[in-house]
Amino acid sequence: MSRYKPIRLDHQRLDPAQMEQISIQLLEQLGSRRSVRSFSDDPVPLVLIDRAIEIASTAPSGAHRQPWKFVVVDDPQLKLKIRQAAEKEEQRSYSSRMPQEWLDALEPLGTDAVKPYLVEAPYLVVLFAETHQIDESGSKSRNYYVSESVGIAAGMFVAALHLMGLATLTHTPSPMGFLREILQRPANERPYLLFPVGYPAERCEVPDIARKPLDQVRIRNLDSREADS
Numbered sequence: 001m002s003r004y005k006p007i008r009l010d011h012q013r014l015d016p017a018q019m020e021q022i023s024i025q026l027l028e029q030l031g032s033r034r035s036v037r038s039f040s041d042d043p044v045p046l047v048l049i050d051r052a053i054e055i056a057s058t059a060p061s062g063a064h065r066q067p068w069k070f071v072v073v074d075d076p077q078l079k080l081k082i083r084q085a086a087e088k089e090e091q092r093s094y095s096s097r098m099p100q101e102w103l104d105a106l107e108p109l110g111t112d113a114v115k116p117y118l119v120e121a122p123y124l125v126v127l128f129a130e131t132h133q134i135d136e137s138g139s140k141s142r143n144y145y146v147s148e149s150v151g152i153a154a155g156m157f158v159a160a161l162h163l164m165g166l167a168t169l170t171h172t173p174s175p176m177g178f179l180r181e182i183l184q185r186p187a188n189e190r191p192y193l194l195f196p197v198g199y200p201a202e203r204c205e206v207p208d209i210a211r212k213p214l215d216q217v218r219i220r221n222l223d224s225r226e227a228d229s
Contacts, residue, residue, distance in 0.1 A: 029163060031211075036167035037111075038201040039121040046072075048164055049123055049197060056157035062145030067130040068153050068192075071183050074123050078182070083118035085178040086171070086194070090115065093174060109207045117169065121196035125168075126179050127154055128189035140188075150192050157195070167200045 014022075053070045061067060073079060090113035094103070118124060129150040133141045143149075154170070161168050176191035 030159060033158070033162040034167075034206045035169045036196075036200050036204055036206065037117050037169055038204040039117050039167070039196060039198040040201050041120060041122065042199050044122045044166065044198055046074075048166065049125065052157055052160040052164065052166075053125075055160040056153045059149065059153040059156050061149035061153070062143065065130075065133065065143040065149070067133075067143040067146045068150045069128040069130060069185070069189055070157075071126040071128065071185065072123055073126065073183070076119070079119045079124055081182050082124060082179065082194075083115055085182060086118060086173040087113055087115055089173045089175060089178070097174075108209065115171070115173075117196045118171075118194075120201075121198040123197040125157075125195040125197055126183060126191060127157070127193045127195065128180070128185055129192040131188050131190060134186075134188060147192075154193050161195075161197060165199075166197055167204075168195045168197045170195065 049072055053072075056070070057066060057068070059066075073082065094113045098106075127150065129146050130143055131146060132143055135141070158168060158170065171194040173194065176194070179185075179191040179194065180187075180189060
């Protein structure tokens, strides 16, 4: 017997003019988002981090498995361990793992192997991708489209933090296995992204870069009637 039991969608169609206004506001708000590498140590209410995680968890996922775990770290000693391990991997990457082409691409961003924000930010949030689920009896069941699902949740987490007035950075030290070891996560969880979260430092500076305009990122397929004319 099928377990599929649909419910009525709760959706209110908005006036097109209202939708247009909302889209403009969102573009203005999210268009000001920047990756931050200099954080204030001012405290941030934990409820905001939890709320952002709840928002991220509304993301669609393969077979609705929601294959993500957000580990929130605020202990100074634990943050220090993570920084030391991350910088060790980053030093290896910058000195020998990354080809020159990659280093050249990073040069305008001013990044290097030193990551002080991993201890400066009030919180580190480590996102793990759950490869499979394990129930109370120890039985395993596969998760589907894990990377895609977790990637969408990560994007929603970043957007939620920004709209709340907080800043973050998607940090990806590679390899990231040390995060699972330090945070004592199970073998079915794979480190995916590391987010320092907090307020930007008072005189925070960011790279002077611009985003690609719409005509460089959106390709419109012509209506068949236009193509034939």
